[in-house]
């Protein structure tokens with residue numbers, strides 16, 4: 001697939017299944033991620049690869065977050081959280097390592113770079129014949145989840161990217177016209 005085809009057809013997967021990107025595809029996916037624009041060459045990206053049995057432990061983190069924040073959560077809703085970890089064969093956690101001491105490069109620029117890296121991962125996956133979904137939810141902002149993933153207080157999770165092979169119908173979400181979001185500014 002040409003890069004432009006991936007860019008103009010990107011959509012989230014509705015359902016994902018095996019196979020996950022193989023080692024060669026992952027190499028290209030992460031090589032794309034680290035091409036994200038990066039003010040000051042801070043390399044503010046952190047990527048965690050979660051697959052196989054580790055997904056069960058990841059699901060426990062999601063369920064643990066729900067149990068802590070909603071003590072009345074039912075066993076069914078806790079199980080739904082655990083099951084989320086199995087909606088794709090591979091999860092890539094993308095975090096921004098934000099160094100607030102660098103005044104020249106504000107935190108938002110560091111987070112944006114990680115966001116672009118996440119976008120590149122999604123586009124690379126699509127270009128290679130896979131697809132992905134970008135999720136966050138409260139667990140992404142939970143310090144205990146962050147710590148359990150081995151991330152520090154300066155790391156902000158920007159996404160849980162679920163990656164695999166698209167299964168079933170492609171998304172039919174209506175797409176906006178770029179014209180509605182764009183205007184020419186000529187200074188007058």
Ligand SMILES: Cc1cc2nc3c(=O)[nH]c(=O)nc-3n(C[C@H](O)[C@H](O)[C@H](O)COP(=O)(O)O)c2cc1C
Pocket residue numbers: 010011012013133134135136137158159171173
């Ligand atoms: C930072 C970020 C976090 C998101 N978190 C969620 C989420 O937790 N749950 C969800 O259903 N969609 C989430 N989305 C939106 C979906 O990933 C998706 O982009 C949206 O449903 C539109 O579908 P599309 O990707 O096919 O255009 C998130 C998107 C971004 C950029």
